Amino acid sequence: MQVVQDIAALRAQLAQWRQAGKTWALVPTMGNLHAGHLSLVSLAQSHVDYVVVSIFVNPLQFGEGEDFAQYPRTLAADCDQLQALGCDLVFSPSASELYPTEGRQSRVSADPLLASRFEGALRPGHFDGVVTVVAKLFNLVQPHVAVFGQKDYQQWRVIQAMVADLNWPIQLLKGPIARDTDDLALSSRNQYLDATQRRIAPQLYQVLSKLAQAIVATEHPMISWPGVCAKAQQELIVAGFDEVDYIAWVDQQDLTDVMDITKPSVLLVVARLGTTRLLDNIEIIPPL
Numbered sequence: 001m002q003v004v005q006d007i008a009a010l011r012a013q014l015a016q017w018r019q020a021g022k023t024w025a026l027v028p029t030m031g032n033l034h035a036g037h038l039s040l041v042s043l044a045q046s047h048v049d050y051v052v053v054s055i056f057v058n059p060l061q062f063g064e065g066e067d068f069a070q071y072p073r074t075l076a077a078d079c080d081q082l083q084a085l086g087c088d089l090v091f092s093p094s095a096s097e098l099y100p101t102e103g104r105q106s107r108v109s110a111d112p113l114l115a116s117r118f119e120g121a122l123r124p125g126h127f128d129g130v131v132t133v134v135a136k137l138f139n140l141v142q143p144h145v146a147v148f149g150q151k152d153y154q155q156w157r158v159i160q161a162m163v164a165d166l167n168w169p170i171q172l173l174k175g176p177i178a179r180d181t182d183d184l185a186l187s188s189r190n191q192y193l194d195a196t197q198r199r200i201a202p203q204l205y206q207v208l209s210k211l212a213q214a215i216v217a218t219e220h221p222m223i224s225w226p227g228v229c230a231k232a233q234q235e236l237i238v239a240g241f242d243e244v245d246y247i248a249w250v251d252q253q254d255l256t257d258v259m260d261i262t263k264p265s266v267l268l269v270v271a272r273l274g275t276t277r278l279l280d281n282i283e284i285i286p287p288l
């Protein structure tokens, strides 16, 4: 497995693969890899000849007062895991390699319809930062396939829309949410939790699952939704969460509110334990 920091070395390797008629996938990450990331690499490996994993904590997608400085950076351990899995290339540029122009930077705008609610509302500028770095990575790596996780559902939709809107010839794959044994969605930020918070955290998925079951079992979910949503919110607070940022039931495509199960929808939830925000979601497929 090659580990390259600079764009020239990356391009030299890609040129060889291109000349040999090979296909490759990109799995973009911010590092501190866990089994969720590794599952995306395995998914990528089943579709192409070679897999590139990028590891870059992107300053553009962090807001004022967010955890950019403290975000865990564990490159050596990440590379060990990727090597064991048979990954072919790790691209881990410095910030100055990816953003060499001090003080100015052209940006890609995320679709405002998809990006203005939920994470976009709570983290202004976040999705413009995400799509800008993903666009740069796509231009640099020119992958045939790119893989993202369902855990960051809104991010998935925003990137899917960008790829379609800007006509990138890239096949996108969505990897399912990898969970711990107690069903907590794996996330690098889980390590910010203390022991008490970690015991509370799995309630997020338990409450969300009950909410999904209630929707599927109800004849007129639109009537019961405000009540069951408020109840779920209350259950999270009683379980020990400090705040519920949002619980939403939205269309899988345009992320607007839905009121029945005739179209594919998704339940999104974000709740806080202390300052740590935990994301989770469950897709609801219409009955046949």
Ligand SMILES: Nc1ncnc2c1ncn2[C@@H]1O[C@H](COP(=O)(O)OP(=O)(O)OP(=O)(O)O)[C@@H](O)[C@H]1O
Binding pocket: 028, 029, 030, 031, 035, 036, 037, 039, 040, 147, 148, 149, 150, 151, 152, 175, 176, 177, 178, 179, 185, 186, 187, 188, 189, 190
């Ligand atoms: N539990 C998971 N299962 C599957 N994919 C995941 C999981 N967690 C993250 N991913 C995906 O891995 C990719 C890189 O995400 P990232 O490096 O931000 O990891 P993370 O664990 O989500 O970190 P953070 O705690 O910062 O949200 C994204 O496409 C993300 O959706």
Ligand SMILES: CC(C)(CO)[C@@H](O)C(=O)[O-]
Binding pocket: 028, 029, 030, 056, 058, 061, 130, 133, 134, 152, 155
């Ligand atoms: C897609 C991504 C790697 C862009 O920095 C990041 O938002 C993430 O890790 O989900």
Ligand code: BAL
Binding pocket: 061, 152, 155
């Ligand atoms: N996994 C999403 C990236 C972020 O929170 O910045």
